Every structure is written in structure tokens, then in C-alpha cells.
Amino acid sequence: MTSADYxxxxxxxxxxxxxxxxxxxxxxxxxxxxxGVQKNYFQHREFSFxxxxxxxxxxxxxxxxxxxxxxMQKMNPYxxxxxxxxxxxxxxxxxxxxxxxxxLEKELxxxxxxxxxxxVRSCCSAAxxxxxxxTLMTIAIRILDRALxxxxxxxxxxxxxxxxxxxxxxxxxxxxxxxxxxxRSAVAEYLSLVKGGEETVRKVVLSDPIHPFIRESLAVxxxxxxxxxxxxxxxxxxxxxxDKVLALVPEDILFMxxxxxxxxxxxxVHIQCQYNMPLSYLLSQSTVKKGQHxxxxxxxxxxxxxxxxxxxxxxxxxxxxxxxxxxxxxRISVPIDFKQLDRFDPFDVPTISRICEELDRPRVGEEEEQxxxxxxxxxxxxxxxxxxxxxxxxxxxxxxxILDQFLDGVARSNKGELLKxxxxxxxx
Amino acid sequence: MQFPGRQRKVIxxxxxxxxxxxxxxxxxxxxxxxxxxxxxxxxxxxLKLLKTVENLGVSHVKGSELYTNKLDKEFxxxxxxxxxxxxxxxxxxxxxxxxxxxxxxSHFILRLAYCQTEDLRRWFIQQEVDLFxxxxxxxxxxxxxxxxxxxxxxYDTVGLEEKMVLSDKLISSSYAVxxxxxxxxxxxxxxxxxxxxxxxxxxxxxxxxxxxxxxQDIIITVLNDFRTQLSKALALTARSLPTVLSDERxxxxxSHLSHAYVGQDYSIQKSxxxxxxxxxxxxxxxxxxxxxxxxHQSLRESHHLRHxxxxxxxxxxxxxxxxxxxxxxxxxxxxTKGKVDMDKFDKAYAYSIRHMFGKEGKRTDYTPYSCxxxxxxxxxxxxxxxxxxxxxxxxxLLKQKLQSYKVSxxxxxxILDLVKGMHYQLACQKYFELTxxxxxxxxxxxxxxxxxxxxxxLLGGAREVKRExxxxxxxxxxxxxxxxxPQPLAEMTEDLDAYFQDG
Ligand code: SF4
Ligand SMILES: [Zn+2]
Numbered sequence: 001m002t003s004a005d006y007x008x009x010x011x012x013x014x015x016x017x018x019x020x021x022x023x024x025x026x027x028x029x030x031x032x033x034x035x036g037v038q039k040n041y042f043q044h045r046e047f048s049f050x051x052x053x054x055x056x057x058x059x060x061x062x063x064x065x066x067x068x069x070x071x072m073q074k075m076n077p078y079x080x081x082x083x084x085x086x087x088x089x090x091x092x093x094x095x096x097x098x099x100x101x102x103x104l105e106k107e108l109x110x111x112x113x114x115x116x117x118x119x120v121r122s123c124c125s126a127a128x129x130x131x132x133x134x135t136l137m138t139i140a141i142r143i144l145d146r147a148l149x150x151x152x153x154x155x156x157x158x159x160x161x162x163x164x165x166x167x168x169x170x171x172x173x174x175x176x177x178x179x180x181x182x183x184r185s186a187v188a189e190y191l192s193l194v195k196g197g198e199e200t201v202r203k204v205v206l207s208d209p210i211h212p213f214i215r216e217s218l219a220v221x222x223x224x225x226x227x228x229x230x231x232x233x234x235x236x237x238x239x240x241x242x243d244k245v246l247a248l249v250p251e252d253i254l255f256m257x258x259x260x261x262x263x264x265x266x267x268x269v270h271i272q273c274q275y276n277m278p279l280s281y282l283l284s285q286s287t288v289k290k291g292q293h294x295x296x297x298x299x300x301x302x303x304x305x306x307x308x309x310x311x312x313x314x315x316x317x318x319x320x321x322x323x324x325x326x327x328x329x330x331r332i333s334v335p336i337d338f339k340q341l342d343r344f345d346p347f348d349v350p351t352i353s354r355i356c357e358e359l360d361r362p363r364v365g366e367e368e369e370q371x372x373x374x375x376x377x378x379x380x381x382x383x384x385x386x387x388x389x390x391x392x393x394x395x396x397x398x399x400x401x402i403l404d405q406f407l408d409g410v411a412r413s414n415k416g417e418l419l420k421x422x423x424x425x426x427x428x
Numbered sequence: 429m430q431f432p433g434r435q436r437k438v439i440x441x442x443x444x445x446x447x448x449x450x451x452x453x454x455x456x457x458x459x460x461x462x463x464x465x466x467x468x469x470x471x472x473x474x475l476k477l478l479k480t481v482e483n484l485g486v487s488h489v490k491g492s493e494l495y496t497n498k499l500d501k502e503f504x505x506x507x508x509x510x511x512x513x514x515x516x517x518x519x520x521x522x523x524x525x526x527x528x529x530x531x532x533x534s535h536f537i538l539r540l541a542y543c544q545t546e547d548l549r550r551w552f553i554q555q556e557v558d559l560f561x562x563x564x565x566x567x568x569x570x571x572x573x574x575x576x577x578x579x580x581x582x583y584d585t586v587g588l589e590e591k592m593v594l595s596d597k598l599i600s601s602s603y604a605v606x607x608x609x610x611x612x613x614x615x616x617x618x619x620x621x622x623x624x625x626x627x628x629x630x631x632x633x634x635x636x637x638x639x640x641x642x643x644q645d646i647i648i649t650v651l652n653d654f655r656t657q658l659s660k661a662l663a664l665t666a667r668s669l670p671t672v673l674s675d676e677r678x679x680x681x682x683s684h685l686s687h688a689y690v691g692q693d694y695s696i697q698k699s700x701x702x703x704x705x706x707x708x709x710x711x712x713x714x715x716x717x718x719x720x721x722x723x724h725q726s727l728r729e730s731h732h733l734r735h736x737x738x739x740x741x742x743x744x745x746x747x748x749x750x751x752x753x754x755x756x757x758x759x760x761x762x763x764t765k766g767k768v769d770m771d772k773f774d775k776a777y778a779y780s781i782r783h784m785f786g787k788e789g790k791r792t793d794y795t796p797y798s799c800x801x802x803x804x805x806x807x808x809x810x811x812x813x814x815x816x817x818x819x820x821x822x823x824x825l826l827k828q829k830l831q832s833y834k835v836s837x838x839x840x841x842x843i844l845d846l847v848k849g850m851h852y853q854l855a856c857q858k859y860f861e862l863t864x865x866x867x868x869x870x871x872x873x874x875x876x877x878x879x880x881x882x883x884x885x886l887l888g889g890a891r892e893v894k895r896e897x898x899x900x901x902x903x904x905x906x907x908x909x910x911x912x913x914p915q916p917l918a919e920m921t922e923d924l925d926a927y928f929q930d931g
Pocket of ligand 1: 717719798815818852853856857874
């Protein structure tokens with residue numbers, strides 16, 4: 001996925017400008033400092049930078065927001081990753097006794113990557129995406145967001161576009177940050193339905209009774225399936241893809257279908273496959289035989305979110321940071337507004353060239369100069385105020401606002417037991 | 429110090445207090461001095477018990493009648509406490525006391541022997557957890573309750589009103605419950621972190637961070653606590669281990685104990701450098717287990733393997749004797765036939781190969797994966813070819829694969845039967861027997877590299893690929909009869925407790 005206005009070769013020239021005038025340092029620090037509730041939380045956090053020519057520097061850490069800014073403006077990283085909060089300052093990890101330097105906490109994270117869907121999408125493959133397959137990400141976010149909130153009781157979920165072909169989720173609740181490796185892997189497995197590698201054809205197998213979590217997830221898939229799979233992807237449109245679906249249907253049912261004939265309830269799409277069998281029937285009828293859920297399994301295999309469990313499991317696993325630039329596409333890794341999820345368009349996400357250019361445009365009106373009253377009474381220095389004015393003039397503004405709103409939520413959570421309880425009742 | 433409630437002076441009447449219940453959570457380490465002889469006997473007997481637990485777990489369905497009966501027998505043979513529910517403290521007779529003491533001390537000795545590597549810890553925890561499950565299930569329900577109270581394990585129950593509201597969801601969340609009425613069923617409500625096994629398998633209803641556990645499944649939460657505590661304790665013990673190992677009488681004994689039952693780890697090869705890269709293709713057809721053959725094949729076909737596959741196959745190759753240089757050459761030549769150029773290979777992949785050989789990063793010398801590790805951890809996902817074909821392939825694909833490898837239809841049927849019963853290693857061993865034309869392989873398979881060595885031995889390739897001088901010990905007796913420590917009768921004066929300090 002390349003974007004018309006971005007040229008990878010220009011990245012070294014754009015990055016200094018981006019880090020000097022646009023990167024939202026203050027929100028970024030506000031996020032990772034978590035209200036200063038835990039001592040040294042920001043200071044013990046690992047950052048890692050990818051520099052020019054794929055040079056990878058791990059175990060960076062910073063004492064203050066200012067130090068972070070200075071360092072990023074000096075190194076101008078192509079990519080920024082965020083790691084765990086460690087027992088010691090990561091940049092001093094070599095100086096502590098071996099074995100004592102340990103990853104203690106990190107947000108619970110999820111990584112969903114479009115390449116993992118290659119066997120079930122016909123429009124693109126590998127790193128490419130298009131509006132047709134992006135629906136898969138929308139489905140994934142809806143399913144996981146619901147489960148993480150309702151089932152696991154988490155409340156602070158930051159969804160982020162990776163900048164190229166996927167999405168990340170950062171679960172920032174205190175309880176989530178403190179989860180053990182075992183707990184993280186249990187959560188990830190609870191959320192995984194599509195299982196098996198290249199040696200497995202049927203990757204979703206359901207059995208009775210169907211767990212409420214699967215029912216809820218199915219409801220989401222069913223909502224998108226006709227438009228997404230039957231129309232956009234044409235899953236039943238041509239021989240190869242029909243054969244793929246048939247491979248997932250148990251043999252005894254295929255057999256029944258062929259000798260049966262008879263009037264079938266028809267689905268939204270009228271496609272007859274080469275066996276002259278209304279396949280739509282297969283996808284619409286509920287269980288033919290008790291205990292068989294093949295039509296549900298097929299829908300899930302085609303649409304259910306495919307998680308990279310290993311990313312979620314490790315406390316010390318690194319994940320690309322929000323507001324990092326994707327060096328190939330130039331797109332900024334921006335937060336996604338869940339309330340506007342269906343309207344999120346990855347192709348509309350600004351590239352670094354676009355926002356740098358917007359900066360050079362003549363100012364439009366006075367109101368753009370306005371700084372929120374909240375920001376006014378802070379004790380920000382001139383540089384900080386100027387940066388706020390800068391990003392507000394670009395299409396980055398609305399994404400920084402999403403982060404701001406998210407952080408307000410996190411801050412409210414920190415304010416005592418009482419409020420927490422009443423919020424819980426409201427939410428559930 | 430992490431052993432909770434560990435305070436000498438509090439225990440006024442240690443005998444009655446410490447061993448009040450026939451089942452223990454092993455919260456407190458033993459505080460007494462014991463002789464080296466007793467130390468050794470206890471340890472060896474518990475190992476025998478754990479080995480039985482392991483073997484039964486592989487060949488029988490856990491918790492089935494046969495499984496339970498056989499374990500019952502082993503318990504009485506080895507004199508471990510079992511099922512004896514003492515009505516009150518006064519009745520703790522010396523025999524029962526002795527058994528409980530042995531249970532207690534032997535567990536802590538094995539912690540010392542099995543804390544050192546991830547593989548050892550995994551094995552030990554797995555067997556201890558299975559053992560605990562079996563013993564807990566054997567308790568009458570009043571004793572279960574008293575055990576929970578005694579160990580401060582409190583779980584909240586769910587009120588009738590809430591049960592009725594959630595009725596549908598509770599029923600469809602648990603196999604145990606379907607068919608009976610929710611109002612007649614007791615539920616516990618615990619934070620999901622305390623019932624990870626139930627969460628992982630979606631065996632419970634989960635709401636707002638709490639799981640609703642039917643009464644009869646509470647064992648899983650207890651087991652979860654047990655497992656967590658044990659794994660933390662092992663990590664702590666590992667840290668204090670250098671002190672323990674400085675005792676020259678204990679060091680050989682402990683290392684002998686840990687090697688006797690898990691088998692070798694196939695990390696140090698006498699055969700290093702005895703294999704040429706040209707041999708890999710023919711060997712993969714003849715002597716590789718299916719998991720490695722599959723990885724080799726897909727590597728040759730797609731000129732690439734994802735991380736999980738590179739680790740599993742790379743370490744196996746190291747285990748059969750490839751040198752670091754050979755490994756680099758092998759992977760480079762294959763990867764560069766695909767989408768990766770030399771430069772990219774050196775940047776992105778060479779590091780991880782040197783890493784495998786302990787030449788980068790933490791400089792840990794990684795050991796080849798055992799079957800248990802392949803089967804249980806990191807299952808393959810989209811694009812992956814690693815894992816165990818007996819565990820991670822569709823039955824239909826496995827069948828086709830076996831057919832293409834010319835296994836007879838009756839052989840295939842036997843293998844698929846074992847797979848259905850979840851006896852993956854036995855299925856693999858059956859495959860070994862069928863493809864090597866022998867009736868009984870005479871070993872019990874637990875490692876892909878063992879498969880390779882055994883195959884080479886049979887095919888007479890042993891001249892080129894030498895076995896280790898020290899073969900894995902299989903029969904428990906062998907281990908018992910040849911203690912490597914020449915001074916078993918020396919008296920130990922050290923306080924055993926000292927070994928469990930947090931160093
Ligand atoms: S049982 Fe072990 S050796 Fe055999 S295929 Fe599975 S993992 Fe490989
Ligand atoms: Zn597409």
C-alpha cells in the first residue's frame with residue numbers, strides 16, 4: 001500500500017520536522033507516565049528505535065519528557081517501539097547484576113495483521129490492503145473490544161492503526177498492565193478461535209454448548225458477512241473459492257445435499273456452484289445435524305480476528321508505538337476512534353509528507369490559533385504551545401484529540417475508588 | 429523471603445500443626461535436619477512417584493478408573509500419604525505422620541533438583557500438578573472444604589438472584605452444568621486471573637473480569653494457585669541454588685536426580701561436526717521424526733520458515749551435530765533462494781542463528797525442544813509449519829501424509845487411533861516402529877533428537893553420527909541402583925531450611 005503523496009526517499013528530510021514541530025510529546029508523556037501513580041514508571045520504560053539502514057537500538061530510556069524529546073529530535077528514529085517497564089532503567093541494563101534486570105509490567109497488547117488472512121481474502125495478499133479487506137479489521141476491533149470490556153472488565157482500550165496493514169490494541173488498565181505472562185496468554189487464547197497452521201484445513205471447530213463469548217462474536221460476524229464475504233470478496237463467486245469453502249463442509253452433509261435436491265430456503269445471494277447445489281443454503285440453514293455448526297465455523301474461519309498470540313503473551317515484547325511513522329507508507333500510526341469505527345479509512349490516514357506540507361500552508365483563520373482553555377492555564381513553555389498550534393493546523397489534529405480523550409478517561413480512573421465503582425455500574 | 433508464613437517460633441506443636449491435613453500446599457519448607465541417606469531415599473521415591481504420574485498420564489486418560497487405580501497402588505507401594513482422612517489432630521499416628529513428613533520433605537528436595545532449567549521446571553510442575561489433582565479429587569468433599577480453609581483459599585459464592593439472571597449464559601458456558609438446574613448448582617465467583625486454565629479453554633462464564641465456576645470445577649482454581657505458587661517458588665529456589673551447589677555432597681546428587689528422569693537434553697553433542705550438509709536431505713527422509721521432516725520439506729519448498737519453525741528446526745539440527753558455520757551456511761543458502769538477499773539475511777536472520785548457538789544476546793546455549801515442548805507450547809498459526817504433526821495436523825492431512833510415506837493402511841489406522849486418544853508421542857513411536865520395521869522400539873520417545881539417534885542406531889548410521897557416551901536412563905531402577913555419589917552415608921548437619929532461602 002503506497003500513498004500518492006509520499007516518497008520513502010524523502011523520509012530523512014521529513015523526520016526532523018516531524019519530531020521538532022508535530023510529534024505530540026506532551027500527550028505521549030502523559031500517557032506513559034500514568035499520572036505518576038507508580039514511581040519511575042516512565043523512567044523504567046523501554047523504548048527502542050529503528051534508525052536509518054535498519055539499525056536497531058534497544059533499551060533506550062528517559063528521565064523526563066524533555067529528555068525524550070531531545071533524544072528523539074537528535075536520533076530522528078524511522079520507527080519507535082515501546083517495550084516493558086523494567087526493574088531498572090533500561091539504558092543501564094548492562095550495569096545491573098545479571099538476572100536482576102527484569103520486565104515487570106506492560107500494557108496488554110494485541111496485534112492483528114492482514115497478512116494472516118491471506119488464505120481467506122481474494123482481493124490482495126501479503127502487505128497489501130484495500131477497502132474490501134479492511135472490513136476484516138473492523139470486525140476484529142468490534143469483537144475484541146466488546147470481549148475485553150464486557151468479559152474481562154477492562155476499560156481503557158486504545159486502538160491504533162499500525163500505519164500499513166493492521167491494527168494494534170493497547171489495554172491500559174492498571175490490572176492489565178500487571179498481568180502475568182500466563183494470564184496474558186490465557187486471555188489471548190480465550191480470544192483465539194482460528195487455530196492451526198498450514199497443516200490444518202478446518203481452523204475453527206465448535207462444539208456444544210456454544211460459549212456466550214462465541215455467540216457474541218458470531219453476532220458481529222453475521223452482521224458483516226453477507227456484504228463482506230459474499231459481495232466484496234465473492235467467496236461463492238468462482239470455482240476455486242467455492243472449492244475452498246466446500247473443503248470445510250463435512251462430507252456427509254455434502255453428500256446429503258447432492259442427492260437431496262428439493263426446495264431450499266434461499267439466501268441473499270443466488271449463486272449456484274458447479275455441483276448445481278445451492279451453496280447459499282449451506283450458509284443459511286442452522287444445524288442440519290445436531291452438534292454440527294459448520295456454517296458458523298466457515299463464517300468464523302473467514303472473518304474472525306486472527307491474533308498473533310506471541311505478541312500478546314510476552315511482557316517484554318516490543319510493539320510499534322502510536323504516532324510512529326511507517327517508513328514504507330509514510331503513514332502515521334494513529335489512534336482509531338471506536339465511535340467512528342465503520343468510517344475509519346486507512347487510506348485517509350495522513351502521511352508524514354502530507355502533514356509537513358500542511359504546516360507550510362498559509363494559516364486560514366484566527367480560530368486555528370486558539371489554544372484550548374485547559375491548555376492555556378497549564379504551565380507549558382513556549383515551545384510546547386507552539387507545537388500545539390502546529391499540529392492543530394494539520395490533519396494530525398483529530399488523531400491527537402482521540403488520544404487526549406482516551407487519556408482523560410485513564411486519568412478519571414486514577415481518581416479514587418468511589419468514582420471507579422460508580423463508573424462500573426454505569427458501564428455494565 | 430517468599431515462603432509465606434514461614435516463622436519458626438509460631439509452630440508450637442509442629443508435628444500436628446504442620447501436617448494437619450493429608451494433602452499439602454507446600455507453603456513452608458521443612459525446618460529440620462535430615463541425614464543424607466534419608467535425603468536421597470526420599471528424593472528417589474518421590475521421583476519414582478512422579479515418573480509413574482508421567483507415564484500414566486501419557487498412556488491413560490487422566491482421572492479415569494485405570495489411571496486412579498494404578499496411582500493408588502503406587503502410593504501405597506512407596507508409602508506416600510493418601511486418602512487417609514484423620515478425624516482429629518490427636519489421631520495423627522506416627523505412620524501417617526511419617527508419610528506426610530516424607531511427602532513434605534521429598535517435594536522440597538526435588539525443587540532443588542528441578543529448578544535449574546526451564547525444561548526441568550516444566551516437567552516437575554506438570555507432574556506435581558497432576559499429582560495434586562489426583563490427590564485433591566480423591567478427597568471427600570468435607571475434606572476438600574477443610575483443606576481450602578486450612579490453606580486460606582477463600583472463594584465467593586454467587587447468590588441465587590444473580591444466578592437466575594445469568595442462567596442461560598451459565599448453562600452454555602460449562603459442560604459440567606448442562607442438563608442440571610442452575611438454582612441447584614453452586615457457583616464460585618473469582619477473578620479471572622485465578623482460574624486461567626478455565627479461561628484459556630473457555631470452560632466458564634466470564635463477566636467483567638470474574639469467572640463463574642461451578643462447584644465441581646473449583647479444583648481448577650486450586651490447581652491454578654498451586655501451579656503459580658510452585659512456579660514462583662522454583663524461580664526463587666533457582667536463585668539460591670549456587671549456595672546449595674557449593675556443597676560438594678549435594679551437587680552430584682542433585683544433578684543426578686534431575687538427569688535421571690527427564691532424560692538428556694540433547695544440547696551437547698559428541699557428534700558435533702560429523703554431519704555434512706549434503707546428508708541432511710537423505711537423513712530427513714530416513715531418520716527425522718515427522719515434525720522435522722515437515723519443517724525441512726517446507727523450508728526446501730518455500731525457502732523460508734517463520735520464527736517458530738526456525739527455532740524448532742534450527743535447534744534440532746544443532747542437536748544432531750551441525751556446527752554454527754554449517755548452520756549459517758545451511759540457512760543462508762536456503763533463504764537466499766527465496767525472497768531474502770544476502771544482505772537482508774545477514775541483518776535479519778544470522779543473529780538469531782548465532783543466538784541459538786549461544787553466541788549472541790544472553791549467551792544462553794539453547795537446548796533442542798523436547799516433544800512435550802513442541803506439543804504443548806507455541807502452537808502453529810497461520811503460515812507456520814512447526815509443531816507436532818500428530819498433534820497439530822488435521823487427521824485427514826496426517827492420513828494423506830502417512831499414505832504418501834508408504835505406511836500401510838493398518839498402520840495408519842493404528843496411528844490415527846493413538847492420535848484420537850491424544851497419545852501423540854505414542855503415535856510417533858508407532859510410526860517409528862512401522863518405518864523401521866521393528867516390533868517394539870524399546871525406548872519411550874520424548875525428544876525429536878532421541879528419535880533421530882535411535883533411528884540412526886538401527887540403520888547403522890551410528891558410525892557417522894555417534895550417540896552420546898551417556899545414554900538416557902529409562903528404567904527407574906537403573907537410576908536408583910547407581911547413585912553417583914560415593915558418600916551416601918555422611919551425615920548432613922546443615923539445616924535443610926537454609927537451602928530455600930531467597931539468595
Ligand atoms: S512426537 Fe515428538 S518427535 Fe514425534 S513428531 Fe511429535 S514432536 Fe516430533
Ligand atoms: Zn484487499
